[in-house]
Amino acid sequence: MAMADQPAGKSFRLSMLLYDTRYRSMTIQIIMLAAFIAGVAWLLDNMYANLAAANKNPDFTFLSAPAGYDINQRLVEYTSQSTNARAWLVGLLNTLLVAFLGCIIATVIGISVGVLRLSKNWIVARLMTVYIEIFRNVPVLLWIAFLNAILSETLPQPKDFKGEDAEATMSLWNTVIISNRGVFIPEPVFLSGSAIMLYVFIASIVAIFAFGRWASKDQETTGRILPTFWIKLAILIVPTLIVYFVMGQPVDWILPAFEGRGAFDANGEPYTKGIFRIDADSGINIRRSLIALCLALSLYTAAFIAEAVRAGIMAINKGQSEAAGALGLRQNRVMSLVVLPQALRVIIPPLISQYLNLTKNSSLAIAVGYMDVTGTLGGITLNQTGRALECILLLMITYLTISLSISMVMNIYNNSVKLKER
Amino acid sequence: MKKSVLLGTIAAVGVMAGVASAGTLDDVKANGVLKCGVSTGLAGFAAPDANGRWEGFDVAVCRAVAAAVLGDGDAVQFVPLTTKVRFTALNSGEIDMLSRVTTWTFSRDVDLGLTFAGVNYYDGQGFMVRKDLGVASATELDGATICITTGTTTELNLADYFRANGMSYEPVPIETNAEAQQQYLAGACDVFTTDASALAATRATFESPDEHMVLPEIISKEPLGPVVREGDEPWGDIVRWTLNALITAEEKGVTMGNVAEMGAAAGPDPEINRLLGTEGGLGAMLGLEANWAANAIAVGGNYGELFEANVGEATPIGLSRGLNALWTQGGLIYTPPFR
Numbered sequence: 223m224a225m226a227d228q229p230a231g232k233s234f235r236l237s238m239l240l241y242d243t244r245y246r247s248m249t250i251q252i253i254m255l256a257a258f259i260a261g262v263a264w265l266l267d268n269m270y271a272n273l274a275a276a277n278k279n280p281d282f283t284f285l286s287a288p289a290g291y292d293i294n295q296r297l298v299e300y301t302s303q304s305t306n307a308r309a310w311l312v313g314l315l316n317t318l319l320v321a322f323l324g325c326i327i328a329t330v331i332g333i334s335v336g337v338l339r340l341s342k343n344w345i346v347a348r349l350m351t352v353y354i355e356i357f358r359n360v361p362v363l364l365w366i367a368f369l370n371a372i373l374s375e376t377l378p379q380p381k382d383f384k385g386e387d388a389e390a391t392m393s394l395w396n397t398v399i400i401s402n403r404g405v406f407i408p409e410p411v412f413l414s415g416s417a418i419m420l421y422v423f424i425a426s427i428v429a430i431f432a433f434g435r436w437a438s439k440d441q442e443t444t445g446r447i448l449p450t451f452w453i454k455l456a457i458l459i460v461p462t463l464i465v466y467f468v469m470g471q472p473v474d475w476i477l478p479a480f481e482g483r484g485a486f487d488a489n490g491e492p493y494t495k496g497i498f499r500i501d502a503d504s505g506i507n508i509r510r511s512l513i514a515l516c517l518a519l520s521l522y523t524a525a526f527i528a529e530a531v532r533a534g535i536m537a538i539n540k541g542q543s544e545a546a547g548a549l550g551l552r553q554n555r556v557m558s559l560v561v562l563p564q565a566l567r568v569i570i571p572p573l574i575s576q577y578l579n580l581t582k583n584s585s586l587a588i589a590v591g592y593m594d595v596t597g598t599l600g601g602i603t604l605n606q607t608g609r610a611l612e613c614i615l616l617l618m619i620t621y622l623t624i625s626l627s628i629s630m631v632m633n634i635y636n637n638s639v640k641l642k643e644r
Numbered sequence: 645m646k647k648s649v650l651l652g653t654i655a656a657v658g659v660m661a662g663v664a665s666a667g668t669l670d671d672v673k674a675n676g677v678l679k680c681g682v683s684t685g686l687a688g689f690a691a692p693d694a695n696g697r698w699e700g701f702d703v704a705v706c707r708a709v710a711a712a713v714l715g716d717g718d719a720v721q722f723v724p725l726t727t728k729v730r731f732t733a734l735n736s737g738e739i740d741m742l743s744r745v746t747t748w749t750f751s752r753d754v755d756l757g758l759t760f761a762g763v764n765y766y767d768g769q770g771f772m773v774r775k776d777l778g779v780a781s782a783t784e785l786d787g788a789t790i791c792i793t794t795g796t797t798t799e800l801n802l803a804d805y806f807r808a809n810g811m812s813y814e815p816v817p818i819e820t821n822a823e824a825q826q827q828y829l830a831g832a833c834d835v836f837t838t839d840a841s842a843l844a845a846t847r848a849t850f851e852s853p854d855e856h857m858v859l860p861e862i863i864s865k866e867p868l869g870p871v872v873r874e875g876d877e878p879w880g881d882i883v884r885w886t887l888n889a890l891i892t893a894e895e896k897g898v899t900m901g902n903v904a905e906m907g908a909a910a911g912p913d914p915e916i917n918r919l920l921g922t923e924g925g926l927g928a929m930l931g932l933e934a935n936w937a938a939n940a941i942a943v944g945g946n947y948g949e950l951f952e953a954n955v956g957e958a959t960p961i962g963l964s965r966g967l968n969a970l971w972t973q974g975g976l977i978y979t980p981p982f983r
Contacts, residue, residue, distance in 0.1 A: 290800045292815050302803035371826075379831035381776075402832050403789055403814075499787050499834070510832065511816075588794070591817045591827075597794075601728065602817070605795035608756040610732055 273611070284607040285310070291602050293593045295509055306603045313598030314620060320516050320594065321581040321624070327520035328580060329573075332527025337557070339532050350528070357525035363586050365522050370514035370590040377402035377510075380499050383480060392478075399478045399500055404509040406478030406500055415472035423462045430454045478505030511592035515584065523580045530572040534565035566639045574632040578625050585621070595620055668740050668872070668879035669713065669931055677719050680706035681739040684724040684820050688845040688954050688961040689745055698722045701954040702743040705764055705870050705887060708940040709741065712886045712932060717943030726819055727795035731756055734873055741883055742871040745839060747797045761883040763869040764947075766967040766976050768862035769801050770840035772847060775857050777834060782861035786811040791824045791833035793817075798838050801864040821846065839866050841955065841963055848960040882930050888979040889937035892919055893946035895970055895979070900945035907938035919982045926982060947977065 239249045273279060285307040292302050297315040300308055339350035357365070378390035380401055392399050399406040437450050466473065479501050500507075538561050546556040587594040588601055596617065604613040672678050682690035682702055690700040698720075707717040723739050734742045735757055745767075746752075748760040771782050771790075779785060782805075792799055794817040806813050816833045818824040825846055828836040836843065840862060847853045870887065872880045893899070896916050898906055903920070910922040917923035921934030930936065944950050948970075955963045969975025 290803060292803045292806075292813070294814050294816065302807060371830075374827060374830045374832040381831070402830065499789070501787075588817070588819060591794075593817065597817065602794055602799060605728055606800065608731060608752070 280612055281609065282612055284603070284609050284612070287607075289603060290606060293598060295512065295593060306599070306607070309603055310595065310599040310616070310620075313593055313595035316592065316598075317581075317584055317587075317594040317596075318624070320512060320519070320584050320587065320592065323516050324519040324523065324580050324584065325577050327516065328523040328527055328576070331520060331524035332576075333531050335524060336528035336531025337535070339528060340535060354525045354528050357522050358529075362518065362522040362583050363589060366515055366518040366586055366589050369518045370510065373510050373514050374402045379403075380480070397475075397477055399480075399505070401500065402510060403500065404507045405513065406505040406507050408475040408477050409504070409506045411474040411476060413472045413474060415469040418469060419462055419465050419472065422465045426457050426461050430457050433457060476504055509592075511587070511590040514590050515587055515592050519580050519583055522583070523576050526576050526579075527573060530569050530576065531565070533572075534567075534569035535561055537568045538564050563639070567641060570632065570636045570639060574629060574636070577628050577632065581624055581628060582621060668876050669882065672713055672740055676714060677721050678706065678710040678713065678741070679721045679723055679739045680709070681723045681725045681730055681733055681742040681744055682706065683744050684726055684822070686745065686821050686842055686845055687849050688959065688963075689842070690722075690724075690743075699954070701765065701950060702745060702870075704944045704950045704954060705743045705890075706741070707943045708890055709870075709883055709886045711939040711943045712889070712936040713882060715933065715939050717939075727793055728819070731758065734758065734871060737873075740872075740879075744871075745842060745868045746871050747839075747866045748869055749797060757874045758871050759874045759880045761870045761872055761880055762887045763867040763976075764887060765841060765868040767839040767841050767866040767868050769798050769837060769864040769866060770843050770862055771859040772828070772836045772843045772856055773834060773859060775855055779859070782859050782863065783809060783811075785813065785835060787813065788835050789814040789816060789833045790835045790837055791816045791818055791828050792837055793821060793824055794819060796838070797864070797866065802837060805863045825849070839868070841868075841961075844963055845955070845961045848962065878931060882932065885930065886937070886940050889919060889940055889982075890947040890950065891970070891977055891979040892982055893937070893941045894948040895972065898941055898946060900942060900949055903938050903941045907935055915982055924983075 239245045286305050288303050289306045289309040290302055291309075293300055293309065293312050295316055296312050297319065298308075298312060300312045335350050335353060338346050339354065341347045341350075378401055380403065382389040383391070383399070383401070390401075397408050433454065434450065437448050437453075440446060440448070480499070542560055542564070543556050546560040547553075551559065584594055585596040585600075588597045591597075593601075599613055599620070600617040604610055607613075680703075682698065682700075685691045686700070688700055690698060690702045693699045703722065706720050706722065710720045711717040723733065725733050725739075725742070725744060730742055730744055730746065731752075733739050741761075743764075745765070746760075747767075748763065752758050753760055771785065773779050785806075790802065790813050792802060792815055799815075799817070802813070802815070816827065818827060821838070821842065824836055824838075827833055829850070836846070838846075840858060843858050847856050847858065850856060870883050872883055892915070893903070896913065896919070898916060898919070906916060907920040907922065910917045914923060918926055920938045921927050921936065925934070927934040927936045933939070944953065951963075951965065951968065952958060955961045957964055965973070965975060967976050969977060971978040
């Protein structure tokens with residue numbers, strides 16, 4: 223400690239706390255800390271006093287009471303009789319779903335656009351610049367609302383599919399319904415024997431990694447370059463497909479369909495009562511709200527990622543790619559073998575914050591009626607129970623946890639690609 | 645650092661809660677303006693007209709209270725609020741009263757720290773559909789996609805109704821009435837549900853209202869009324885009795901046209917005299933001028949006049965009095981006596 227460093231014989235005086243540079247900074251910090259704690263204590267005390275005066279003592283029992291409302295997109299079982307805590311979970315999963323899909327799409331678009339913006343092709347480079355500037359400079363809430371409006375106004379309504387000379391028809395050989403309610407795709411039903419398919423599929427993925435390692439080792443020793451992409455794709459699909467037919471097609475598909483078509487009522491008349499609609503139990507409904515939100519978030523975030531990618535690539539000395547070119551590497555190989563591995567070190571840290579931004583921006587979901595955690599816990603539950611403070615606190619903790627988890631995972635990845643100093 | 649942000653937010657909430665403690669009547673008098681929370685735009689109930697002046701049935705209640713307290717029906721600052729933030733705005737003291745098609749329920753009254761000052765419109769939840777949907781009754785709505793304004797009692801009624809009838813539906817939650825309207829017209833939902841009066845008001849603003857219909861079923865009781873903070877009884881009394889004054893005025897035939905004349909001197913009917921302050925001291929009991937009720941009535945007329953002018957059958961919204969007729973004419977509109 224500092225006391226031990228003192229030359230013997232010189233006694234400690236109180237004024238040294240202020241005038242001696244060895245202690246001054248510590249004194250100031252301790253005083254500031256005390257003042258900060260006192261300030262926080264005062265604010266908390268004030269809050270509790272005022273909440274008590276308004277008859278609003280923090281109370282979390284509402285979480286176990288029935289929620290009373292319905293949620294359209296449920297990844298786990300939920301009815302209006304489920305608890306508010308369950309509604310929280312449903313919302314949380316919806317948030318995670320849109321954040322996960324959004325991050326993937328944004329990364330793919332962002333990297334492509336970032337690379338293309340540096341293209342020597344003038345038109346391509348300018349087009350990418352226009353895309354980035356437009357998306358980056360308009361608030362994401364507007365993009366969400368805009369995409370939602372476009373989808374709901376331009377896509378056909380269910381009634382447009384009605385009748386003999388319908389205005390709209392199903393897409394992809396009658397397997398997909400694209401409507402302004404959402405896109406309905408076939409739903410797989412796994413029958414007995416499909417488990418083997420799953421095992422084969424997992425084995426294929428393992429095989430792909432093994433092949434990748436072997437291929438790069440092979441290249442290092444012999445210099446042979448294999449068309450790895452196509453081989454990997456074949457490994458991914460072909461064995462599973464073979465098993466699918468060998469096992470006698472153990473996966474059934476429920477195709478999306480319209481309710482009431484072909485049905486008859488008790489008198490044998492064609493069923494006309496009720497609403498002509500897409501059968502809710504047929505196929506998987508990818509709701510318009512999810513599509514609009516996911517697309518808007520990823521297009522917006524991709525513009526920022528593209529800039530990070532461009533910055534990362536430009537940070538690599540031009541001499542590197544010229545040297546690689548001089549060795550006879552083709553341009554795409556220069557990019558994937560020389561430039562990108564080094565650029566990643568520059569790209570990853572801003573990429574992390576873009577992922578965090580996307581996740582937090584997903585709380586704008588209510589603009590399109592997507593029931594994320596802000597919509598359930600911070601929206602309807604808050605409204606119906608009136609427990610604003612409790613709900614907002616839980617909501618903040620939820621987002622904090624999600625953000626810190628993303629951050630942690632990405633930091634692990636960052637450590638694995640960073641410059642290894644030997 | 646994140647912790648400090650959290651604490652800062654809590655502190656902000658705490659400070660806001662502190663604002664609400666002073667007497668609302670004194671605040672309003674000191675400010676010279678009544679801050680009144682209204683809808684973000686619902687034709688007939690609260691919407692700005694072509695000149696930006698707020699008009700509507702709910703707005704009229706705000707103006708009447710402002711006239712009773714301040715003597716000027718225009719001394720109102722209208723604060724448009726979504727369903728989601730309305731109670732927070734009231735509890736935090738951002739507004740002095742809320743007149744925003746708000747349903748009086750047990751839990752809001754008891755648990756949320758609100759006081760309902762009466763009922764200015766007896767409503768119920770209904771459904772609006774396109775006529776070409778071929779649906780004549782709410783019982784045929786199985787599987788429908790339903791647009792619903794989130795944060796309202798309608799959300800819970802809807803869940804209960806469909807569960808009780810063993811039907812399924814797809815809720816599309818929407819923040820404001822205007823957005824719901826756009827989604828419904830774009831065909832993003834088959835049905836729009838909210839209070840029947842609001843459905844009529846919304847339908848009236850459509851380009852072709854005849855293509856849409858409100859289904860006959862009313863699935864809930866929605867008594868709508870002005871709301872004040874709990875714990876400020878004198879202010880609650882003022883809002884409650886201003887509303888009662890408008891109703892009594894209709895009962896006694898005091899109108900916008902004759903209120904000045906009747907309020908000038910005591911007449912033969914003692915209750916009218918007490919109401920208009922020419923006899924007794926009812927105004928002083930509320931801490932207001934003697935002619936407080938006369939001022940309130942002079943702004944837009946009595947309850948019946950306000951109804952006919954804003955949402956009545958002569959307006960595009962075209963609501964009939966129904967439950968909202970005076971008790972003497974078979975309705976539910978009733979007030980305790982002025983004495």
